[in-house]
Amino acid sequence: MAKTIMAVDDSASMRQMVNFTLTSAGYVVVEACDGADAIAKVDSQPIDLFITDLNMPNKDGLQLTRELRAHASHRFTPIVLLTTESQPEKKMEGKAAGATGWIVKPFQPEQLLMVVKKVCPC
Amino acid sequence: MDLVAIQKQMRVSFLVEAADLLVELDSSLLELESQPDNADLLNRVFRAIHTIKGSGATAGFKEMAAFTHHVEELFDEARVGHLHLTSEMIDLALAACDLIGTLLKTDAPASHAEQCNDIIARLAKHLPHGTAAAAEASTAKAEEVAGAQIYQIHFKPNESVFFSGTDPLSLLEELGDLGSCEVKADFSELPPLDGLNPEQCYIAWDIQLISDHPISKVKEVFMFVEDESEIRIDHKSLKENEACEEKGDESFRIFMDGVDQCIGALNVFVPQIQAPGVAAEGVLKNCLRTMRILVTASLTQDCTELKVIAESQILLLEPAVTSAEAMTEGFKQELADNQKKLVALQQELRKRTASPVPSASNEPAVEPRKSEGADTATTNSIRVDQDKLDRLMRVVGELLIARNAFPIIAHKVSVEHQLTGLGNELKQAGNSISHIADELQATVMAIRMMPVRSVFQRFPRMVRDMSRALGKDVDLKIEGEDTELDKTVIERIGDPLVHLVRNSVDHGLELPDERESQGKPRMGTVNLRAFNQGGLVIIEVRDDGKGMDPAKLKRHAVKKGVITEEYAATLSEQQALELIFMPGFSTADKVTDISGRGVGMDVVRNNIRQLKGTVTLQSVMGHGSKVTIELPTSLMVSRGILVNDANEEYILPMENVLELVKLPKQRIHRHAGSCFAQIRNDVYPVMRLSERLGASSSGEDEEVVSVVLLQLERSRVGVAVDRFLSEVEVIVKPLTGDFERVREFQGATIMGDGRVVLVINPNTLFKN
Numbered sequence: 046m047a048k049t050i051m052a053v054d055d056s057a058s059m060r061q062m063v064n065f066t067l068t069s070a071g072y073v074v075v076e077a078c079d080g081a082d083a084i085a086k087v088d089s090q091p092i093d094l095f096i097t098d099l100n101m102p103n104k105d106g107l108q109l110t111r112e113l114r115a116h117a118s119h120r121f122t123p124i125v126l127l128t129t130e131s132q133p134e135k136k137m138e139g140k141a142a143g144a145t146g147w148i149v150k151p152f153q154p155e156q157l158l159m160v161v162k163k164v165c166p167c
Numbered sequence: 168m169d170l171v172a173i174q175k176q177m178r179v180s181f182l183v184e185a186a187d188l189l190v191e192l193d194s195s196l197l198e199l200e201s202q203p204d205n206a207d208l209l210n211r212v213f214r215a216i217h218t219i220k221g222s223g224a225t226a227g228f229k230e231m232a233a234f235t236h237h238v239e240e241l242f243d244e245a246r247v248g249h250l251h252l253t254s255e256m257i258d259l260a261l262a263a264c265d266l267i268g269t270l271l272k273t274d275a276p277a278s279h280a281e282q283c284n285d286i287i288a289r290l291a292k293h294l295p296h297g298t299a300a301a302a303e304a305s306t307a308k309a310e311e312v313a314g315a316q317i318y319q320i321h322f323k324p325n326e327s328v329f330f331s332g333t334d335p336l337s338l339l340e341e342l343g344d345l346g347s348c349e350v351k352a353d354f355s356e357l358p359p360l361d362g363l364n365p366e367q368c369y370i371a372w373d374i375q376l377i378s379d380h381p382i383s384k385v386k387e388v389f390m391f392v393e394d395e396s397e398i399r400i401d402h403k404s405l406k407e408n409e410a411c412e413e414k415g416d417e418s419f420r421i422f423m424d425g426v427d428q429c430i431g432a433l434n435v436f437v438p439q440i441q442a443p444g445v446a447a448e449g450v451l452k453n454c455l456r457t458m459r460i461l462v463t464a465s466l467t468q469d470c471t472e473l474k475v476i477a478e479s480q481i482l483l484l485e486p487a488v489t490s491a492e493a494m495t496e497g498f499k500q501e502l503a504d505n506q507k508k509l510v511a512l513q514q515e516l517r518k519r520t521a522s523p524v525p526s527a528s529n530e531p532a533v534e535p536r537k538s539e540g541a542d543t544a545t546t547n548s549i550r551v552d553q554d555k556l557d558r559l560m561r562v563v564g565e566l567l568i569a570r571n572a573f574p575i576i577a578h579k580v581s582v583e584h585q586l587t588g589l590g591n592e593l594k595q596a597g598n599s600i601s602h603i604a605d606e607l608q609a610t611v612m613a614i615r616m617m618p619v620r621s622v623f624q625r626f627p628r629m630v631r632d633m634s635r636a637l638g639k640d641v642d643l644k645i646e647g648e649d650t651e652l653d654k655t656v657i658e659r660i661g662d663p664l665v666h667l668v669r670n671s672v673d674h675g676l677e678l679p680d681e682r683e684s685q686g687k688p689r690m691g692t693v694n695l696r697a698f699n700q701g702g703l704v705i706i707e708v709r710d711d712g713k714g715m716d717p718a719k720l721k722r723h724a725v726k727k728g729v730i731t732e733e734y735a736a737t738l739s740e741q742q743a744l745e746l747i748f749m750p751g752f753s754t755a756d757k758v759t760d761i762s763g764r765g766v767g768m769d770v771v772r773n774n775i776r777q778l779k780g781t782v783t784l785q786s787v788m789g790h791g792s793k794v795t796i797e798l799p800t801s802l803m804v805s806r807g808i809l810v811n812d813a814n815e816e817y818i819l820p821m822e823n824v825l826e827l828v829k830l831p832k833q834r835i836h837r838h839a840g841s842c843f844a845q846i847r848n849d850v851y852p853v854m855r856l857s858e859r860l861g862a863s864s865s866g867e868d869e870e871v872v873s874v875v876l877l878q879l880e881r882s883r884v885g886v887a888v889d890r891f892l893s894e895v896e897v898i899v900k901p902l903t904g905d906f907e908r909v910r911e912f913q914g915a916t917i918m919g920d921g922r923v924v925l926v927i928n929p930n931t932l933f934k935n
């Protein structure tokens with residue numbers, strides 16, 4: 046079965062890019078517009094990978110990561126953070142919160158696919 | 168959609184998004200001016216700028232993103248309390264936003280460089296200290312040159328590696344993709360079973376990898392775990408020493424630029440820290456950040472000297488950031504000494520740059536901007552909240568129903584009140600409203616229509632991956648990607664189609680050798696086709712594989728206990744094929760990875776049925792199978808036949824109605840408590856609608872019986888009613904609350920005159 050990936054970002058164009066890229070690679074993509082939305086949607090289907098932005102209203106990426114790690118079904122699910130180059134500390138914080146890896150913005154669709162395949166092989 | 172197209176698409180969407188964000192920024196900034204300490208507002212402004220920068224850079228607006236970075240920094244500092252926003256800063260930010268807007272519209276962002284630099288310079292005046300982040304971009308790597316190399320890798324993940332969502336085995340597999348791999352597991356730290364925590368990783372691995380890839384590629388495998396795992400990578404290669412020179416001057420120059428910027432910034436920070444008293448936290452943090460960048464940069468060039476110095480500085484600085492006590496004179500001295508070493512190293516590295524290298528540049532100087540056409544496309548699309556669209560849809564639906572009142576009232580006026588002239592006028596007014604309503608409906612539906620491309624586009628990749636995994640040659644032919652369907656249908660048709668295509672490739676198509684021996688081309692074909700037909704959208708999934716064997720299907724169904732042997736014997740070939748739609752039936756002998764994980768065809772049929780569609784199956788042994796899905800183009804309006812039975816009105820959905828017939832009473836025969844009628848060459852069971860619903864029959868004993876012939880899932884049935892009334896357009900509203908469980912009705916609809924009429928669900932009500 047195709048893997049399902051939840052893309053969490055408050056930027057619609059970012060979500061769209063992630064969605065299109067992953068869908069064209071055969072993944073199923075569920076979108077959420079911030080951390081709270083992601084938590085609200087997390088139980089409605091099995092998710093094999095989360096890709097989340099850090100800076101978001103309502104619930105940011107770090108808090109989302111912590112809550113997912115505390116969630117019975119997602120203790121071991123890969124979580125990839127979208128960071129910007131100005132936040133190296135955030136990577137460390139993300140790691141501490143339980144993130145699997147990160148993609149530095151700006152990134153090309155190929156880079157996204159590379160990281161996704163790495164942490165969530167088909 | 169290929170990746171280039173995705174980026175183009177992203178550019179278009181980003182422009183729309185950015186325009187919204189800039190408008191929002193304008194008003195937020197003005198609000199912020201009157202309440203500069205409002206944290207929520209500040210965060211909102213920061214996030215908007217941050218999104219413009221991050222998404223914009225990803226969408227390819229490099230100059231704009233680089234510029235926006237400086238604006239972001241101002242608000243980042245304000246957000247963490249390092250500076251207090253003044254009106255002057257807000258003015259500057261507003262001017263910056265205007266410039267961002269200009270940069271997004273122009274085809275030549277470079278021509279605005281002067282304006283950008285002006286604002287950047289003015290912004291810099293407000294920032295507490297120099298900025299180090301710019302140097303980071305220059306840590307970008309150029310590809311290293313490498314021949315075949317032998318890597319000795321030791322990898323011991325952190326014990327709690329699983330809690331970061333990392334699977335160490337997948338990393339080993341990734342190494343395997345780079346070349347030939349020999350992996351030895353080290354179980355020495357594995358505790359006895361009673362002390363073992365299954366959620367911890369106790370195993371280390373030693374890997375010998377022979378690969379053409381450069382060490383950066385090997386390191387990349389561990390990029391997410393390098394900080395907390397034990398990783399050693401040794402490689403034997405003759406070229407290693409020369410690598411720095413051979414890498415080409417370009418990457419080294421970029422590296423050097425970064426180093427220069429960082430050390431330049433440090434030349435400012437370090438004296439500040441050295442000054443008597445306690446240095447500001449911000450300066451320390453910036454210093455630390457710059458050091459970390461140097462460490463990253465050093466890795467790109469394997470420049471160990473740089474790494475060692477920068478790392479010792481980090482060790483020094485880290486305690487100082489958290490506690491002022493750590494800022495002793497000794498600390499300051501050591502910091503200064505290390506800085507001197509850095510500057511010395513910088514000089515030495517510069518000499519390396521100066522060494523004669525052929526200056527031929529491998530890269531084109533300036534990449535021309537590609538997708539200029541995309542920019543103009545923005546004004547043609549607006550984003551609309553789906554809820555609004557749904558609401559519009561509902562309102563239009565109500566209008567379609569409400570218009571039905573006109574003919575009724577017109578009839579009343581002309582017949583009951585004898586005002587024929589007025590009645591006609593009313594009728595005409597009704598007609599023109601009716602036309603407008605139709606057009607409105609068509610337009611609203613068109614808004615919701617999307618081409619099936621978005622669903623189909625995943626299949627080429629999926630089929631390719633599957634055919635590799637299965638060792639089959641598959642040619643996927645896709646037709647009719649532009650065929651449009653309602654958005655809701657598009658969203659829900661994906662899974663069933665994936666299932667069908669998987670079935671075709673996995674179970675339908677034979678292996679190449681088998682095909683050849685049967686005189687077929689080695690390459691199998693799967694056709695995925697969508698087209699419009701008679702107000703419906705048809706999607707076909709066809710393969711030229713082995714087809715299905717009705718006898719085998721029957722045996723299988725009996726074995727699975729889906730049907731009895733006696734029943735199986737009575738089934739026609741077509742009926743036997745339909746067995747695969749029964750719950751609990753799975754055709755594969757073995758459950759394979761590719762398909763057949765228990766999600767059966769019954770689920771597919773159910774999904775399609777929820778979309779008010781039908782699935783049919785045709786198969787010829789040895790020649791392949793074809794699954795045909797028929798879908799309504801829209802879920803909004805359906806048609807039905809309004810009937811009256813036992814003084815109640817009901818609607819029978821048009822998709823089930825085959826025919827309306829009037830039969831003389833004597834043509835209906837009673838046998839063993841059931842009624843039957845022969846209509847042309849077929850015999851139909853006949854039941855009375857009201858009896859079926861448990862209501863008392865009207866007892867009317869008419870000479871001619873009105874019968875609606877209905878197509879059910881697997882059978883046909885005649886339903887006797889008192890009267891056929893009319894064909895109606897209905898918007899079915901599902902029953903809610905306690906009635907939700909009533910499966911006999913699809914829902915209810917409101918008629919033109921305000922009455923509520925129930926819509927029958929024939930498949931449930933007339934089953935058996």
